[in-house]
Each structure stands twice: as C-alpha cells, then as structure tokens.
Amino acid sequence: MKMFTGAYFYKLLIFFIIVGFIPLFIIGTFLYGFSSRELRNMIYEQTNSYVMQVHDNIDELLKDNERSIEALYEDEQIRQVLLGKLSKEEAYHDIYEKIYFLMAAKKNKSPVYILNTEGDLIFATHSLVEAYNLKIYSNWGIFRKAVEAEGETVFYGHNYLDSDQNSIVLSMGKAIFHEGVNIGYIIIDISRNAILDTLNTSQNAAPFNTILVDEHFYVMVNQKNPFEEGNFLNQTYQDYITDASKNAYWTTIDENPYLLLRDTSTKFNISTITLVPLDIIMKNDQFIKSIILWGCVISLIVCIVVALFLARNIANPINVLVKAMRDVEKGDLTVEVDFQRSDEIGVLGISFNRMVKRLRKLMSNIIEKQQRIRVSEVKLLQAQINPHFLYNSLDCIKWMAKLNQVEEVSTITTHLGKLLRNSINIGDEFTTVEECINLIKSYLYIQQIRVGDKLTTEMEIDNKILKEKIPKLILQPIVENAIIHGLEQKEEDGLVRILGYEEDQHIILQVIDNGKGMEKEDIKRINQPSLSEEHIGLYNVNKRLKLYYGSRNGIQIESNLNEGTIVTIRIPQK
Structure with missing residues (x-):
C-alpha cells in the first residue's frame, strides 16, 4: 500500500x-546582520583608535619640532648674529652644537634653516633650496x-x-622679531619619511590609507597614493571634512565601499583623513552568507528528514484508517486496524475497530431479520398462488365428474396431485428448469382438458438451461394468466408458446400468447397489489423475483390490446 499518496501527508x-x-x-x-554590524563596529573602533x-x-x-623652533627662537646668539652684533663665525660652533643636540634624538633629521630678512643663510643643516629664496618668495609662502x-x-x-633628495x-x-621688527626666520622641514614613520608606528595590519591636509585642503601626505601629494583634496572628501557634525562616513568610492574617518588638530589646523576599504567586510559577508547558506541547506535536509519521519508517523495511521473506512464502505466488515499506539491515533484505531465490530453485528442481525422477512413473504406469496390455482383446477374436475369422464378425472387428478405436492413442499424455494417445465406440462394438460382443442401449446427449451436453478412457481402463474385472461375470452383458437434459453449470463423464460392483450394502464397496475387482483399471479411472480434478485429484476411485459402478450423473465445465472 502506498502511504505517501495522500494530500494530508504532504x-x-x-x-x-x-x-x-x-x-x-x-x-x-x-546573525548575518549582527555579525556584519559587529564587524563594522570593530573596524570603526579599530580605525578610530x-x-x-x-x-x-x-x-x-x-610639538617636538615646535619646541626646537622655540629653543632656537630664544637663543640670544642667533639674535645677535641676525642683528649684526655678532659674526656668525664667532657663534658658529655654539649654534651648530645646539642644533645638533636638538635634532640628535630624532630618527629623521629634519633640515633646519636660519635666514635673515635679506635671504642670506645664517645657519643650516642642509643646502638652501630654491623654495626659500627670499629674493623671489619674500611675500609668499611660509615667509x-x-x-x-x-x-x-x-x-x-x-x-x-631637499639637498639629500628627501x-x-x-x-x-x-x-x-626684535622690538617689533622682523630680523629673520627659523624654518624646519619635515620629510615624508618622518610622517610615514609616525603612521607606521601607529598602524596595525589593517589596509589603512592616511591623508594629511592643511586648512586649504592641500594634500601634504597621501600614504597609499603619493602622486596625489601637492594637489588639492578631492571635492568629495572636502565635503566630508567640512561637515563638522560627523567624523565618520560609510561611503562608496569608485563603486567600492569605504569607511572614512577624519580628525582635525585644533592647534596646528591639520586634518588627518583615514580611508579603510571595506572589502574585508564584503569578504566576511560572503563568508557569513556561505556559512548561513550551507547551514540552511544542511538544516533543510535535516528538517526534511525529521519532517518525513513526523509526517509519516502521523499520516500513515490516518491513511491506513482511510483505507479501512473505504473497505467498510464497500461492504467489508471484517477489516481491522492495529496501530499499537497509546496516543490519540491509537484510541481512534480502537474506536474504529469497536465501531466495525458493532456494525458487523448489527448487519448480521439485519440480514438475518431480512432473510426471515423475505422467506415469510415468499411463503405468503406461494400460499396466495396455491388456492387460486386449486380453485380453477377443482372447478374443472367438478365439471368432468358431472360428465362421467372417470378416466379423465383420474388423469387430471394425478397431474393436480403433482402440482399440489410441489406447492406444499415449501422447504426448498428453488427448483430446476427441467422440473418447472414438467410441472407446466401437467398444468397445461389440465387446462387442455378444460378448453379442449381451442388451446395450442408450444415449448422450445434449450437443453443447456435444464439443470439451472430458478424459484419455484414463477412460470405456472404466467402461463395461467395467459390462458385465463388472454385466451378464454377469445373466440379464435389460442396459442401459448414457452421459450427458454441463455443470454448474457442470464436465463431467459418467455410466455407468448396471441390473446386479447393488455392495455398500458393494466401493465402499470401489475406493481400495485390493490389494483392488480385480476392479475394476482403476475404481481406475485414479479414481487418474488424482486425479493430474490433485487429491485432491478422482475418480469417484463410487452403487450398491445388484441395483439397478444409477451412476458419475459430474466434470472441471473449462478
């Protein structure tokens, strides 16, 4: 039995x-949203730090370089040299020694320049570069x-x-300034390497890109893209920096996601911009998606397996119960279910078995009762037939006795005895076609004694059906009806033909007469006992056939007034 075909299971x-x-x-x-958010927060915290x-x-x-400038600014010897009160040769040794000690601790030795207002190099650690030519840039740039x-x-x-190619x-x-008059300049250059060393000491393994810009968005350092140094910052970045309400932005640059953080020194007015490519988040998202997808696939498989087990555990007993109910519907009251469960389905199975058992007992009682009723009705109908026929036969014998036809009386009495003996023996409700035909011959003999040569009979019975079983006394009332109601009121000679043959697994018996026939209304009254007293024999036979073989069976009458009658009986072969 297929258990998975029911819609309930699916x-x-x-x-x-x-x-x-x-x-x-x-x-x-x-989890995907939480992990992505946590990763973003982690990157933000790490980048911000x-x-x-x-x-x-x-x-x-x-600040360190500023302290160096302040130390040189406060040096009196430098002022004396710039004022011309002291030659630089006289102060050379002391000033250079001071500059040396100021720069000694620094990894990247920054160039130091001390110039007078005429552009003359008073003291320097490197050769003077063109950018500090006061004759050209006295009113420009840093000066x-x-x-x-x-x-x-x-x-x-x-x-x-610079001169060292840094x-x-x-x-x-x-x-x-001296007494409000500018007498010279102190300049310290900071190299790109010095800035990068500062960045590298702070940077971890994350792929950060740091950009340093001044208050005019001039790019001084671009850690990853040095070719952008010396230019002004991209307008998009400028918009971010000028928005004072935020210091972090999740943005897209060249269709790639980035985290942008900025911080501006209030003292030096230099902004630090850090760009973090978020491809690590994208990779992490893909990784998380893959984990979740595989987790979903595996979980779906587990869900399907568990669901199959649970659905089958619930649906299989239901399907078994449905099949059992269909068997009961078809009339099989021997079916039982055995779930061997203690839950509600087990209780349902026990209740079903009890119900079927009660139905079986009830049906047995009903069948037994109906059988008794049917036997009683059949015997009653037989009892109705016998007096009717007996009256007709005794009437015939009475007239023969009056006419002193002793031998004929003996013969007809013998045939009548056969008929009565068959009628009285009600223990067996069925007889063979052969026995039925023999009784019909006895009956026809009696009728021919009554009506003489006016009645002609013909019989055509197929030998194949002679041993077939049929109900007793179903043919004689029809023959009697043909003679009494069809032929006796006819002046011409009457003909009664009795046919018997096999057709479509049925025994066909036909009684054909050429009598006066029947009207349509008379045929309809055959099924109404109160209206068919004239044809009580036909009614009894029709009723008995329906009791034996069901309401679809019975006798079929074909007749027209003054054209004779054909009565057909169809009995299923066993």
Whole structure:
C-alpha cells in the first residue's frame, strides 16, 4: 500500500519543513546582520583608535619640532648674529652644537634653516633650496605666513626634494622679531619619511590609507597614493571634512565601499583623513552568507528528514484508517486496524475497530431479520398462488365428474396431485428448469382438458438451461394468466408458446400468447397489489423475483390490446 499518496501527508510534510526552516532563516538573517554590524563596529573602533593614535603622534612630532623652533627662537646668539652684533663665525660652533643636540634624538633629521630678512643663510643643516629664496618668495609662502603670524609658529605644505633628495611635505617656520621688527626666520622641514614613520608606528595590519591636509585642503601626505601629494583634496572628501557634525562616513568610492574617518588638530589646523576599504567586510559577508547558506541547506535536509519521519508517523495511521473506512464502505466488515499506539491515533484505531465490530453485528442481525422477512413473504406469496390455482383446477374436475369422464378425472387428478405436492413442499424455494417445465406440462394438460382443442401449446427449451436453478412457481402463474385472461375470452383458437434459453449470463423464460392483450394502464397496475387482483399471479411472480434478485429484476411485459402478450423473465445465472 502506498502511504505517501495522500494530500494530508504532504500538508504535514510542508508544514513541518516550514516550521523548522522559518526560525532557522530568521536566526540566520539576524546573525548575518549582527555579525556584519559587529564587524563594522570593530573596524570603526579599530580605525578610530588608529586615527587618534596617528593624530597624537603627528601632534607630538609637530610639538617636538615646535619646541626646537622655540629653543632656537630664544637663543640670544642667533639674535645677535641676525642683528649684526655678532659674526656668525664667532657663534658658529655654539649654534651648530645646539642644533645638533636638538635634532640628535630624532630618527629623521629634519633640515633646519636660519635666514635673515635679506635671504642670506645664517645657519643650516642642509643646502638652501630654491623654495626659500627670499629674493623671489619674500611675500609668499611660509615667509608671508610667518610674518603675519607675528611670532607664532606656522605650518606650510610643501612638495619638493631637499639637498639629500628627501621629499619635503611640511615646513614649520617662525619669524624672529626684535622690538617689533622682523630680523629673520627659523624654518624646519619635515620629510615624508618622518610622517610615514609616525603612521607606521601607529598602524596595525589593517589596509589603512592616511591623508594629511592643511586648512586649504592641500594634500601634504597621501600614504597609499603619493602622486596625489601637492594637489588639492578631492571635492568629495572636502565635503566630508567640512561637515563638522560627523567624523565618520560609510561611503562608496569608485563603486567600492569605504569607511572614512577624519580628525582635525585644533592647534596646528591639520586634518588627518583615514580611508579603510571595506572589502574585508564584503569578504566576511560572503563568508557569513556561505556559512548561513550551507547551514540552511544542511538544516533543510535535516528538517526534511525529521519532517518525513513526523509526517509519516502521523499520516500513515490516518491513511491506513482511510483505507479501512473505504473497505467498510464497500461492504467489508471484517477489516481491522492495529496501530499499537497509546496516543490519540491509537484510541481512534480502537474506536474504529469497536465501531466495525458493532456494525458487523448489527448487519448480521439485519440480514438475518431480512432473510426471515423475505422467506415469510415468499411463503405468503406461494400460499396466495396455491388456492387460486386449486380453485380453477377443482372447478374443472367438478365439471368432468358431472360428465362421467372417470378416466379423465383420474388423469387430471394425478397431474393436480403433482402440482399440489410441489406447492406444499415449501422447504426448498428453488427448483430446476427441467422440473418447472414438467410441472407446466401437467398444468397445461389440465387446462387442455378444460378448453379442449381451442388451446395450442408450444415449448422450445434449450437443453443447456435444464439443470439451472430458478424459484419455484414463477412460470405456472404466467402461463395461467395467459390462458385465463388472454385466451378464454377469445373466440379464435389460442396459442401459448414457452421459450427458454441463455443470454448474457442470464436465463431467459418467455410466455407468448396471441390473446386479447393488455392495455398500458393494466401493465402499470401489475406493481400495485390493490389494483392488480385480476392479475394476482403476475404481481406475485414479479414481487418474488424482486425479493430474490433485487429491485432491478422482475418480469417484463410487452403487450398491445388484441395483439397478444409477451412476458419475459430474466434470472441471473449462478
């Protein structure tokens, strides 16, 4: 028996799969969002920590150089040389020794320049570069900025190579004033390497890119893209920096996701911009998606297996019960189910078995009762037939006795005895076709004694059906009806033909007469006992056939007034 064909099983299967998969999908989606958010937060915290550290390191670098400038600014010998009160040769040794001690602790020795207002190099650790030619740039660049600052240290972005071919990206300078008059300049250059060393000491393994810009968005350092140094910052980045309400942005650059963090030094007015490519998040997202996808696939398989087990555990007994109910519907009351379960389905199976057992007992009682009723009705109908026929036969014998036809009386009495003996023996309700025909011959003999040569009979009985069983006394009433009601009221000679043959697994018996026939209304009244007293024999035979073989069976009458009658009996072969 196929257990998986019922819709109930598939409904349970789909329900269990959905119930098992939806929580997994929700949890997976939540974990994916949570892990992505946590990774973003981790990257932000890590980057922000790096930016703050870079900011502190650069501030410290600039403050250290600022202290060096202040130390040189306060040196009296330098002032005396710039005022012309002391020759630089006389102060050369002391000043260079001081500069040496100021720069000795630094990894990257920054170039130091001390110039007078005429552009003459008073003291320097490197050869003077063209960018500090006062004859050209006296009112430009760092010199102009230093004068305007009136004794404050200023910063100026550069992009040139010093005499040692080091890339200079930032200069710190201060104008030296004496009694309100500018007498010279102190300049310290900061190389790109010095900035990168500061970044590298702060940076971990993350692929950060740090950009340093001044207040005019001039790019002094671009860690990953040095070719952009010496240019102004991209307008998109400028928009981010000018938005003072935020210091972190999740953005897209060239269709790639980035985290952008900025920090601006309030003291030095230098902004540090850090770009973090988020491809690590994308890779992590893909990794998480893969894990969740495989988890879903594996879980779906597990859900399907578990759902199959649960659905089959519930649906199989239901399918067994449905099949058993269909068998009961078809009439099989011997079916039982055995679930061997103690749950509600087991209780349902026990209740079903009890119900079938009660139905079986009830049906047995009903069948037994119906059998008794049917036997009683058949015997009653037989009892109705016998007096009717007996009256007709005795009437015939009476007239023969009056006519002193002793031999004929003896013969007819013998035939009548056969008929009565067959009628009285009601223990057996069936007889063979052969016995039935013999009784019909006895009956016809009696009738021919009554009516003489006016009655002609013909019989055509197939030998194949002679041993077939048929109900007793179903043919004689029809023959009697043909003679009494069909032929006796006819002046011409009457003919009664009796046919018997086999057709479509049925025994066909026909009684054909050429009597006066029947009207359509008379035929309809055959099934109504109160209206068919004239044809009580036909009614009794029809009723008995229906009791024996069901309501679809009975006699079939074909007749027209003054054209004779054909009565056909169809009996199923056993």
